[in-house]
Amino acid sequence: MTGRIFLVSVFAAVLWPSLVLADAGSAILSKDCVGCHNLKGPAPQTLKELWERQGPDLFYAGNKYRQTWIVEWLQKPQRIRPAGEFYGQHIQSGAGGKDVIDTSTLKPHMALSKEEATSVAAELEKLRPHDDLIAKEKVSVAPISKQMGEMVFDKFQGCLACHTIEANYGGLSGPELYTAGRRLQPEYIASYIRNPQAWDPKSWMPNKHVSDANIQKLVNYIEVLSTESRNVK
Amino acid sequence: MSNSRRLLLLTALAFVAPLGFATETAVDNYKTYCVQCHGLQGNGNGINIRDMSVQPRDHTDAKAMSGRSDDQLFKVIKEGGPSIDKSVLMPRWGGVLSDDEIRDMVRYLRTLCKCQFGS
Numbered sequence: 001m002t003g004r005i006f007l008v009s010v011f012a013a014v015l016w017p018s019l020v021l022a023d024a025g026s027a028i029l030s031k032d033c034v035g036c037h038n039l040k041g042p043a044p045q046t047l048k049e050l051w052e053r054q055g056p057d058l059f060y061a062g063n064k065y066r067q068t069w070i071v072e073w074l075q076k077p078q079r080i081r082p083a084g085e086f087y088g089q090h091i092q093s094g095a096g097g098k099d100v101i102d103t104s105t106l107k108p109h110m111a112l113s114k115e116e117a118t119s120v121a122a123e124l125e126k127l128r129p130h131d132d133l134i135a136k137e138k139v140s141v142a143p144i145s146k147q148m149g150e151m152v153f154d155k156f157q158g159c160l161a162c163h164t165i166e167a168n169y170g171g172l173s174g175p176e177l178y179t180a181g182r183r184l185q186p187e188y189i190a191s192y193i194r195n196p197q198a199w200d201p202k203s204w205m206p207n208k209h210v211s212d213a214n215i216q217k218l219v220n221y222i223e224v225l226s227t228e229s230r231n232v233k
Numbered sequence: 234m235s236n237s238r239r240l241l242l243l244t245a246l247a248f249v250a251p252l253g254f255a256t257e258t259a260v261d262n263y264k265t266y267c268v269q270c271h272g273l274q275g276n277g278n279g280i281n282i283r284d285m286s287v288q289p290r291d292h293t294d295a296k297a298m299s300g301r302s303d304d305q306l307f308k309v310i311k312e313g314g315p316s317i318d319k320s321v322l323m324p325r326w327g328g329v330l331s332d333d334e335i336r337d338m339v340r341y342l343r344t345l346c347k348c349q350f351g352s
Binding site for chain 2: 046047050051083087088091092093096097098099100101154155156157158160161162169170171172173195197202203204206207208209
């Protein structure tokens with residue numbers, strides 16, 4: 001009997017911290033985050049639902065982000081989407097009939113403590129409903145020069161229209177991509193380029209029908225950009 | 234509702250459902266997918282244009298838009314700029330919009346330019 005009790009307490013001592021951590025994470029998510037983030041899925045099926053989106057969907061966070069990045073970013077959140085989410089809610093006609101981003105509608109993101117961020121990230125890591133899409137991607141690391149990468153990204157594929165590749169250079173309706181290599185898993189980058197609608201049926205990123213070879217180049221280019229932007233900072 | 238009425242409704246639904254995703258109006262599709270480059274007013278002044286090497290078409294420009302047939306407009310929306318020897322910066326929307334939605338979109342573009350082909 002005492003042996004049993006001993007065993008149980010050893011178990012508890014080993015398991016307890018991780019259980020508490022996870023519980024704290026899901027408690028924070030369901031209290032502070034569900035108001036703006038979809039944690040259960042599915043992604044919006046109609047444009048009305050899309051327009052109501054207050055923040056990026058997180059229900060496949062475990063398939064998408066690098067966990068270490070989530071922990072860092074949640075402690076010190078910085079803007080990723082220049083026009084927010086959904087972009088259409090944050091733009092207006094400006095002088096000369098040119099559209100501008102209405103920055104007054106873009107609010108700073110809440111920040112968490114290191115402990116909170118760690119437990120939330122551990123919880124988000126478990127959300128992996130799209131393991132199937134990730135398993136289809138094989139990314140091979142192959143160095144690509146910045147010039148060559150930019151050629152594919154801008155001239156051949158037209159990605160620059162919606163994404164910035166350095167602070168203040170590029171399009172504004174999509175997330176900045178010079179930090180994406182730090183933020184995202186390489187297989188997710190490949191999969192989203194291959195078929196954005198598989199992740200988000202109403203996404204305003206079109207399927208560019210990029211060839212396999214070019215997907216590899218683009219993923220490697222995005223990695224190059226992120227090592228460079230890290231060195232600058 | 235009578236049973237036969239209900240049956241009728243179910244049968245009707247069975248025909249509609251296999252078409253897949255909900256059909257959206259051209260106005261809503263334009264707001265979501267085209268405004269980012271072509272602008273809230275359709276004048277080619279969207280938030281993305283600053284660093285684009287080729288500027289988006291001004292859809293209110295009757296002269297330019299009347300130079301295109303409805304079939305050409307359909308094609309460029311469905312298959313993208315390169316399909317009519319235009320810039321790759323104009324994406325193809327085939328995987329996002331259904332053929333019916335693209336046909337609606339062409340009609341909507343005609344209201345923006347207040348023009349017809351050849352007019």
